Amino acid sequence: MTKFSDLKLDPKVLKAIAEAGYETPTPIQEQAIPHALEGRDVLGIAQTGTGKTASFTLPMITRLGRGRARARMPRSLVLAPTRELAAQVAENFDIYAKYTRLTKALLIGGVAFGEQDKLIDRGVDVLIATPGRLLDHFERGKLLLTGVEVMVVDEADRMLDMGFIPDIERIFKLTPFTRQTFFYSATMPPEIERLTNTFLQGPARVEVARQATASETIEQALVEFRPSRRDRAASEKRRRLRDLIEAEGERLTNAIIFCNRKVDVDILAKSLKKYKLDAAPIHGDLDQSLRTRTLDRFRNGELKFLIASDVAARGLDVPAVSHVFNFDVPIHPEDYVHRIGRTGRAGRDGKAVTIAAPADAKFVTAIEDLLGKPLPRAESPAQTADAPAEDTPTAPAADTAAAEPKRRRRGKPAEAKAQPAPESVQPEPVKAEAAPVPAVAAPEPEQTARPRAEPKPRAQPRRGEDKRDDRRGQVVGMGDHVPDFLLREFRAS
DNA sequence: AAAAAAC
Known part of the structure; x- marks a missing residue:
């Protein structure tokens, strides 16, 4: 050698x-x-x-x-x-x-x-x-x-x-x-x-x-999320995330939580902080010195949750991240591989949990095509539907704001602070920790002709045409x- | 459905 x-x-x-x-x-x-x-x-x-x-x-x-x-x-x-x-x-x-x-x-x-x-x-x-x-x-x-x-x-x-x-x-x-x-x-x-x-x-x-596949040391789970009402989707999704975090308990030492949009990164970070979780945002609209400081804090173990856009998806060397959460399903399947590659590094164990709404189905399919195998579905803890108590009608405007960030002015993610307080009051009995259901389909042979996820004729060649896992076993x-x-x-x- | 990068 x-x-x-x-x-x-x-x-x-x-x-x-x-x-x-x-x-x-x-x-x-x-x-x-x-x-x-x-x-x-x-x-x-x-x-x-x-x-x-x-x-x-x-x-x-x-x-x-x-x-x-x-x-x-x-x-x-x-x-x-x-x-x-x-x-x-x-x-x-x-x-x-x-x-x-x-x-x-x-x-x-x-x-x-x-x-x-x-x-x-x-x-x-x-x-x-x-x-x-x-x-x-x-x-x-x-x-x-x-x-x-x-x-x-x-x-x-x-x-x-x-x-x-x-x-x-x-x-x-x-x-x-x-x-x-x-x-x-x-x-x-x-x-x-x-x-x-x-x-x-x-x-x-x-x-x-x-x-072909994400590192073997990464346990993957897909959590199917269905909001009880459209206008509550955003806050319910945040709540689901908190439940998932809680369900991980001690196993979770630190985590990167990815959102697809910068506004959502800000909103989620604020929301988590409000719930006393040690979280900070990182994305390209933030001041560079803040980006650097936040990343340093996260690397040093001074920050537990890094809420990130895909600026942090690739290449970033962050040691010992126990968990990655996809608060949003990435639109491009190769980004999924990059994101979850932030955990399970250097032979360590890692867990990657992806929250998927019904509308995300096609993105999930694309990811599974790229991986060549289905993502294990996790049994979700505390069903959102079982807990109608949250979001009382007292704060409708607030939550709508969070639910529709796109209509808002950007740059000022103040909507987040309007986030409903009621959520915090009741610590739902979070039982039944996520138990990954084994994939139904037989695992496919790795290197055989892989069904490519992307619709081939793209206007412009973009992204990895053949993006594979960047973490080898x-x-x-x-x-x-x-x-x-x-x-x-x-x-x- | 996005993000990133120069001032």
Whole structure:
């Protein structure tokens, strides 16, 4: 079995790897690093959690080891789709570049320019950025990309989803064609294929075996939710969630609760707080410093419930999450896999509970098609219908507000505080903990022709055409293990 | 049925 020490990495990098406690590279690291060290372009088809980040960070540091940065001319560039992912790459870089003298700057939005400018002026070896902020710096004339020797595009298909491809293309054109390029995508839709054909030169194609199902260590359950009345749906659903949380008891140490919409993230977070649950929201409309602080608190165990949009669905390294709840069924089945992949990591047990209303049926079907097996239905605790006592007609306006957030002005999620107090009064006898009913259908053979969920001819290739689980069963090398440095606070520096 | 990202 290959060890890191067998790879021709810089001894300083090897030392940092050893110190971090790693010995064995993951498959993508093992395959990509030798090509990378030979100077070849690398096209990596891999998901987060496969050890992807180190597969480019380690050779990049090795390659940059000699030589030094000049003012405003970074020697390498890493592009990531979200601020949090960029920050994570920066953390990775710090740990593996520990014994080198390489410098870096994290260029993400939502943060003041001053500090970023200072670093660029001084000269950095590695720039880690989200596309928008990088171009912003460039347009302000603060940055020259003609010195870029290594460029990395991470999560390209997600960039596509987010409309970043024109930016990426532009950035490519600003860098010298002699650069070495590392390009990662979980899937290869045509637009991404075109990009790689244009900007990569004879790349080594490195593909990590895709995983069909969600990690075996994740217990999944589907809770069917049927509101007693349409105008009560929202508050009843929140109540159902609280019941489910309660039913988990001690087993639940912390959880990420996903909603499909930002407004609903805010509303749910407020509601849970009102019920004395330790909850805080995270989504893209919140101030970046708050996002960072909230995530840090959650990672440090100071926050029990993270209420999140899909900004937190992918790539985020959060150690030891015992539970994931889908307050809303994700519209795209691959998001389901990403969301529940936040739990059951590094071989730990995890549970993922999804609340599905009747109208969610088609999304549930799509998820089951993608997984290739049905989601176990959970026996729900305290039936909402049995408890007509809640929502007294005294507070009709309040609940309607919460139920129809879309009609409201956004940004001011104040509706939530209008949430009915009555709910809190009666702690329903929550009995019968969720007992997952075994799936009816026989488990399908994993790798046989999988019925693809998506209606094939899509106007635009979007999302993962073949998004699979990003958590594999067994973990090798830097796979899923979350090193300590990820627990530290990060900031743009 | 959404989210994300630049000011």
